Amino acid sequence: MNRTSKGSPGPRARYFMALSLLLLLGSPLRSSGQEVVDLSIEDLMNINVTSVGKKEQHLSDSTAAVFVITNQDLKRSGVTNIPDALRMVPGLTVSRIDSNKWAVNSRGATSRFADKLLVFIDGRTVYTPFFSGVYWEVQDVMLEDVDRIEVIRGPGATLWGANAVNGVINIITRQASDTVGGVVTVGGGTTEEGFAEARYGAALGKATHGRFYAKGFKRDEFERASGDGAGDDWEMAQGGFRVDTRRTARDSFTFQGDLYDGEINQEVVLPSLAPPYAEIVEDTADVSGGNLLTRWQRVLSSTSDLSLQLIYDVSKREEAFTNEEKENIDVDFQHHFKAGERHDIVWGAGYQRIHDELADTSVLTYSPESRTDDLFSAFLQDEILLSDNRLWLTLGSKVEHNESTGYEVQPSARLLFSPRPNHKLWAAVSRAVRTPSRVERDGEVTLYVVPPLSAENPSPLPVVVTGIGVDDEQSEELIAYEVGYRFMPRPTISVDIAGYYHDYDHLRVTRQGAPEFQGTYIKQPFLLVHEFSSRAYGAELATAWQVTDWLKEDLAYTYLNSNLEEEGQVGREPTHQVSLRSAVDMGKDLELDLWLRYVDDSSAAYAASPDGTYEIDDYLTLDIRLSWSPAPALELSVVGQNLLDERHPEYVMENYGLPTEVPRSVYGKITYRF
Template sequence: MTRRPKTSPGIRPCCFMALGFLLLLCSPLRASEQEVVDLSIEDLMNINVTSVGKKEQNLSDSTAAVFVITNQDLKRSGVTNIPDALRMVPGLTVSRIDSNKWAVNSRGATSRFADKLLVFIDGRTVYTPFFSGVYWEVQDVMLEDVDRIEVIRGPGATLWGANAVNGVINIITKQASDTQGGVVTAGGGTTEEGFAEARYGAAMGDATHGRFYAKGFKRDEFERPSGEGAGDDWEMVQGGFRVDTRTTARDTLTIQGDLYDGEINQELVLPTLTPPYAESIDDTADVSGGNLLTRWQRVLSSTSDITLQLLYDVSEREEAFTNEEKENIDVDFQHHFKAGDRHDIVWGAGYQRIHDELAETSVLTYSPESRTDDLFSAFLQDEILLIDRKLWLTLGSKVEHNESTGYEVQPSARLLFSPRPNHKLWAAVSRAVRTPSRVERDGEVMLYVVPPMSTENPSPLPVVVTGIGVDDEQSEELIAYELGYRFMPTSTVSVDIAGYYHDYDHLRVTRLGTPEFKGTYIEQPFLLLHEFSSQAYGGELAAAWQVTDWLKEDLAYTYLNSDLEEEGQVGREPTHQVSLRSAVDVTKTVELDLWFRYVDDSSAAYAASPDGTYEIDSYLTLDARLAWRPMPALELSVVGQNLLESSHQEYVMENYGLPTEVPRSVYGKITYRF
């Protein structure tokens, strides 16, 4: 297996921090009246979030490890996609596999097919039953219209349900009334060969506003460690709309939808039953989908409101190793009210129907190929004021019924203590589950073929190693213990610290089955069972410092210690990760942004490796953005990404993929508003 040379051991977190402080020392720029961000540090700590309690509350009052990426953060980071934006968040591991694939998860168990993270876009779940996870490459939005991204690290199952085991990500776009007028963006560069997007919003009456958008891009291929092209270039187009209307003084109605279509190229190595028992193919994944969401909200009184949401979502994906069609119908009702002076209650109920068609491929079969699952759920959460302005207790639970494991109960207890207005201490204990995916229940996957008369297989017949799903009616389970502290020592500094201990049980693991003679080959099955226990613990830090009115620093640090990799199902997580973002207003019309990231060495589970793992070196990288506004309506910017090395490796796909490196890249961008 070809590996890139190790980075010099001198490039360590101390070097990373030194570069950040060097920036501070070398930035005596004038501009006392300039502002790096629209919100002060105090405003950011008090920004409203809705993902923690399914109601509006200040971030500082949240009893969970929550981080918010604002629209300004997205703009000044220079990112062009959601996964790269998530690198700002402490506790998340984001690794780019190749030009069109990412591995994303919270607090461990990162992989291409990570299955313990629940992701929403405007309350719409983005999910595939194939592996109970997310295809990040097709989760696209117009970043210009994103209001914020709320990220909960740790379980959120009490409100959001199964699969919200290690975290919840909620991407929230702006209301149509906040996106009036037009904006056009275009650009291109090395990896970002070309992209363009346009949005126009307008009033459609005294109480109705709407917008529509269209966007598309073409991204170039990355390279193998050998320098050869990886054949992973891709292109996508997407469009959508949103209409918000106030039908009465108490009622608000939102209707929105999206359509997308794309071609994703990839080079795969698939096992075969004929010599050389593995075939390299140039494949194109055809992806498409659409959704329509309607949300009705009614204010019953000053302390009570209800929400009803209806969703219809379809998607298709056809590639060499999987062929999927999914239809999702989701109905969700929620009621929020206050009972007396001490109880703030949220309850709700939901129904979800997922129908899938998973056709047979050369390496993957299902029995049955088509399945319809019905999920019923209800939840109740009560925030109880114990001591006025000092102490709150939140108790709640979600009860679900699914057709695989039956009833699941996911309770939590959370405590918030505020000894002083700018100091918040919280603690939580909660349970979350992940229900089995279609592969685990009904699938049979050809992982690789061991050639005959080889060291591993001295027999005259090839040995086909397969993973076979066993519907053992067992969900993966997490009991999580969390502790956090938020404080503002001054009006220009905020610190958010979280620590946790995760105790997992019934995790998926492969167990050796009985070999079976198949005439021309021997099948060696590995059964997918839920009988592995594991633990993980760690700490996360997010700090923001408004150094001057023209300079802001954002620091994120992640420490993770996990033994999830012991059974070889996932790789070893990076123990340390550091992110330092510096936003500088050089003048009123010129912005400079620098983003340093350090990621510790790690490994990935890799079936093609003799020992089943692939080692990945630590790396230090820098992104830089320089923007100029020659007039209020026009912005010109240039962005450089991964500038410290010509390329580096971040991850490798578990099966069928080849190692690929992330290159240094540059692109230019023009934004015009009207």
């Protein structure tokens, strides 16, 4: 692979900088005065967020590295799924593994089974106890109905609990009263072979609104480096509803639910005791699930409110290397109030019950196969005004009890200083933990087979390498130190800078155990224990510039230095990432959007490689969206993605996967509103 010196930019980097400058200079086309976005830069800085403090506050007043993806951002990006939308966010690494899998994490430790990021949809956790992470391919929502996506980089455990180690993502959909009317979208293209979605919302009473939706898609397979198909085409169908009602001036209720079902094709490499000791299997993962959520909110006064939320969630997944069913019941209570003139307090308590059924497969076994875990939690956070409109101190902690590691205390202290109205400086120190996953506690995984009479195995018998979970009652721990600065040098420009130092302890690693003779083969166990320490530090930049009334630029930059890969559990992260989005209004009814991204070279942990890693070259990619509205109710758009390469690799799954490359693609879409 051709690589350039870290000390000077390579040809792709130089091309990126040149094209970025060209886009920043703008287009000669003028519009009739229509703005690119519905909100001004100042409005965007003051947009209300709820994920940082579990209460409404301006983004600029948040004592955390937070980024908001708006509904307008989603529309103009041309993305068709949540993971690809997250590429806008500085500090996040989003890599496509194949047509139906992603590796997503914040501030390092990215992998298919990333385990340090907590993700919610309307307050419902989409965590799986299988690997303490997220199956991104089944986290689908109708993007038309997403109000915003709030992304916190860094720990959010004080309010959100265990596993919110490197970040929190909260996908928030619109209230039913904001989606009155109908919308139908159909489209298709190369990779996006075909998709359709429909939603209709209406008033159901004087203070009640509801909507229902249905959607489905079929996506084509990606390709190998050889140009052969990767056998990873897939299709999904999903539907759901939401009802919001205000029974009194103080009380409001939300009731919503979703159902999904899909078939996900994949080619996996499974270990075998017969020559050649591994076989490629054409597999189909059958996935399905559903959820129900009900929420009651009461306004007690102008400075006090409370909420009670109940969630029931089920999911099922059956594929070659895992067979799992999960049932989750989640109850959450929260009370927010002001005590005097200086204290703004949020407190709450919760209970979660997770029951799973995990059947054995040829490569993965559990003992016991079924487990029920109960999680109890309580939190308290106080925002203290130290100096009028200048200095605030926020102190808080969450206490949880789980059945693996017992009690966990996750405190934080955050300071906000505002020397001037448009200048906000903040600093934070916090502790967060990740509790052991089901595999770490009870699993035994067959990783690969080393052939007999080989350089790695001179014995006449094959060696079966396994990973064995050890319930050592130890959580992974992070102590995080963060600083940030937000300012607006002028009303049309916003700048958001964050820096951090992460100190990890008790991380999961594998330690070689004693080999065991099994008659026809030798079993070589590697124990999954928590005894690795690591460090990571970096900086993140997000800027927005309304250049003219017809041109807006959004620039995001990520710098990451991590040694999490030293024990070979994860790969080497890209040191530099850059995202530049240009939104151009070319006329009253014509929109042009360009999205340029540069990702530095990296590597992935890959068991099938001789040295355990898979090297990935840096890449530059461009997405273009062109939209035309010939009538107020009709929009026609065409989107080209990954246009600068015929195809390129972004990541590879750690075990059982084959390297796959992301192809250039084009699709068209028709949207009709009524």
